[in-house]
Amino acid sequence: MKSVSTRGSRSAATGVAPRRGADADGLAWVLAALCVTQITSWGVLYYAFPVLSPLIAADTGWSAPAVTAAFSAGLVVAAVVGIPVGRALDRRCPRGLITGGSVVAAIAVVSLAVSPGLVWFAAGWLVAGVAMAAVLYQPAFAALTRYYGPRHLTAITTLTLVAGLSSTLFAPLTDALAAHLSWRGVYLVLAAILAAVTVPLHAWALSRPWPERPARRRPRDGERTGNAGPPADEEFRAIVRSRPFWLLAAAFTLSAFTMYAFLTHLIPLLVHRGADPTAAAWALGLGGVGQVAGRLGYTALVARTSVRSRIVGTLAASAVITAAVAVVPGPLALLIALAVLAGAVRGIATLLQATAVGDRWGTAFYGSLSGVLAAPIMLAAAVAPWAGAVLATSLGGYPAVFMTLTAVAALAAVLAAGSVPRTPSTPVPDVRLPR
Numbered sequence: 503m504k505s506v507s508t509r510g511s512r513s514a515a516t517g518v519a520p521r522r523g524a525d526a527d528g529l530a531w532v533l534a535a536l537c538v539t540q541i542t543s544w545g546v547l548y549y550a551f552p553v554l555s556p557l558i559a560a561d562t563g564w565s566a567p568a569v570t571a572a573f574s575a576g577l578v579v580a581a582v583v584g585i586p587v588g589r590a591l592d593r594r595c596p597r598g599l600i601t602g603g604s605v606v607a608a609i610a611v612v613s614l615a616v617s618p619g620l621v622w623f624a625a626g627w628l629v630a631g632v633a634m635a636a637v638l639y640q641p642a643f644a645a646l647t648r649y650y651g652p653r654h655l656t657a658i659t660t661l662t663l664v665a666g667l668s669s670t671l672f673a674p675l676t677d678a679l680a681a682h683l684s685w686r687g688v689y690l691v692l693a694a695i696l697a698a699v700t701v702p703l704h705a706w707a708l709s710r711p712w713p714e715r716p717a718r719r720r721p722r723d724g725e726r727t728g729n730a731g732p733p734a735d736e737e738f739r740a741i742v743r744s745r746p747f748w749l750l751a752a753a754f755t756l757s758a759f760t761m762y763a764f765l766t767h768l769i770p771l772l773v774h775r776g777a778d779p780t781a782a783a784w785a786l787g788l789g790g791v792g793q794v795a796g797r798l799g800y801t802a803l804v805a806r807t808s809v810r811s812r813i814v815g816t817l818a819a820s821a822v823i824t825a826a827v828a829v830v831p832g833p834l835a836l837l838i839a840l841a842v843l844a845g846a847v848r849g850i851a852t853l854l855q856a857t858a859v860g861d862r863w864g865t866a867f868y869g870s871l872s873g874v875l876a877a878p879i880m881l882a883a884a885v886a887p888w889a890g891a892v893l894a895t896s897l898g899g900y901p902a903v904f905m906t907l908t909a910v911a912a913l914a915a916v917l918a919a920g921s922v923p924r925t926p927s928t929p930v931p932d933v934r935l936p937r
Contacts, residue, residue, distance in 0.1 A: 528710065529649055533657055535707035536642050539604070539700045540665035543637045545672025546611060546692045547630060552766050553676040553783055557685040564620050567895075570766070570887045572624035577884030579631025580638070581877045587635045588873020591644040595712035600645070601704040603636025608697035615689035637700065639665075640876050643856045644869040645708065658856045659800060666793030666849050673787035677780060738867050742874055746862065750921035754855055755878040756914035757817050760907045761848050763886035764824060765789070768841060771827070771900040777834050785838045792845025793852070800853050809861045813854050813918045820847045821911035828904035855879070862923055 551573050559566045590599060610630035617623040635641075642661060647654040679688040741747055765786070772782040803812060823844045830836060859871045893903045 529657075532649060532707045532710065533646065533660060535703045536646070537661055537664040539637070539703050539707075540639065540642055540661060541668045541671065542696055542699045543604070543607065543634075544665060544668040545675070546696045547607060547634055547638070549669045549672045549786075550676040550688070550692055552769055552786060553673055554680065554685045554688060556769075556779075557680060558623075561685060562620070564623075567888060567891045568620060569623075570891050572620070572627045574884040574886075574888045575624055576627030576629075576631035576634065577880055579628050580634035581880030581884060583632050583635035584640055584876050584880060585873045587641060588644065588869040588871075588876070591641060591648075591869035591873075592867065595708065596641055596645045597705065597708035599636055600641050600708060601701060603633045603641070604696070604700040604704050607633035607637055608693050608701070611689055611693035611696060615686045615693065637704075639852070639856070640872055644872060647860070647868045648712065649710065654860070655857060659797060659853060662849065662852050662856065663794055663797040666797055666845075666852075667790050669793075669845075670787045670790030673783050673790075677783040738870060741863050741867070741871060744923065746921050746923040747871075747875075749917050750858060750862070751875055751878050753813065753817060753914045753918035753921055754851075754858070754875065755882045756910050756917070757820060757851060758879045759882040759886045759889070760820060760824060760911040760914065761844075761851065761886075762883040763890040763907055764827070764844060764904070765848075766887040767890045767894065767900055767903060768827075770894070771904065772834070772837060774900055775832055775834075775837065777837075781834065785834075785841045788838060789841045789845030789848070792842035792847075793849030795842075796846030796849030797853060799846075800850055803850065810919060810922045813858075813921060814915050816847060816850050816854060817911060817915035817918050820844070820851070821908050821915060823847060824904055824911055825908040828901050828908060858921075862921075 555566065555569050555573070558564065559569050562569075587599065607630060610626050610633055613626035613629065614623060617626055639662070643658055646657040646661060650657040676688060676692070679691055683691065768786055768789070769779070769782040772785055773779060777785070807815070823840060827837065827840050827844070830840065855875070859868055859875065863871065890903055890907075893906060894900050897903060897906070
């Protein structure tokens with residue numbers, strides 16, 4: 503693969519000049535702030551739940567599927583709201599949207615803590631879903647893609663690399679808090695952390711001027727130009743209706759179902775096989791170390807593979823590791839090692855999703871296309887925890903659940919083979935990440 507330098511020239515894919523000097527230093531602070539807010543947002547809004555859900559069910563008497571369904575409903579809302587959020591990010595500065603999302607997120611977590619009944623608890627997760635659409639990866643990816651221009655891939659890689667530590671930090675932290683507080687008290691502490699960290703950092707870091715929208719592909723003879731108007735809308739719709747786009751969406755959706763079901767049911771599986779809850783929580787947390795390791799290796803992966811082989815190989819690896827977890831009874835150290843490997847694959851998959859639009863269609867419609875692409879993925883992530891609990895009951899245990907997930911992951915790898923358009927609508931340079 504060829505490496506294309508972006509120094510001193512505009513990118514063919516973005517039309518945005520590279521940043522240097524003091525501006526680059528300022529962008530580094532933006533990236534650092536988003537790393538901290540992503541760790542915190544994912545830790546509180548997602549990774550705390552697998553640790554607390556058994557305690558919630560035991561304390562309240564609500565069934566485990568009902569508790570998980572409330573959490574899943576929040577992810578459904580995040581998927582739906584993510585589409586207009588993506589379109590908004592293509593048009594305006596993200597500061598108000600993302601900072602407001604942080605405020606709503608903190609309020610939602612407080613509402614979970616004080617919920618008097620299951621209906622209130624579920625409503626709290628619906629509000630949290632709105633906040634997730636505004637504060638998790640997709641808005642951060644869109645902001646970095648616009649701010650960094652041709653260097654957005656390096657910025658996104660760094661963000662996901664650091665944010666991969668979220669489960670490593672927050673799963674054990676949540677478990678430690680739960681040893682001294684009720685689940686309600688834990689959520690109140692986490693809400694305070696979320697508000698204190700993310701609201702001021704988002705308000706400060708995203709106050710920079712919002713760069714102009716990147717250029718679209720080069721127009722054909724006689725075609726109108728510009729970044730707005732019917733031609734842009736028609737180009738966007740043509741991409742969304744294309745076969746590669748829907749195969750890509752299907753592959754990522756099935757993969758997300760596998761990975762999120764794996765993630766939320768790993769602790770019950772390990773407990774079923776004799777691990778104590780604390781050790782199981784640490785196994786979940788160490789999966790975050792695996793995510794970091796996978797993202798560290800993404801540079802080498804990009805340098806040595808094509809867009810197609812990257813996605814097919816990663817999703818196939820997910821199927822193999824899921825099958826291994828399903829059939830290997832122990833010892834615990836081996837199961838933890840497999841959890842770390844699964845985390846590595848999950849980390850690579852996050853980067854694949856973050857760069858899928860740019861790799862195939864450029865960045866002119868990054869926010870809008872990513873919002874559409876993320877919607878079914880988030881729906882799968884929403885359904886996966888509940889579906890896993892139902893499958894565990896109907897199939898007689900978690901090993902059978904993980905074998906079912908293996909088949910789903912394998913199908914995702916097959917569909918991914920057709921997700922690369924033969925002639926991209928936007929010339930995309932193959933930018934090699936720095937070693």
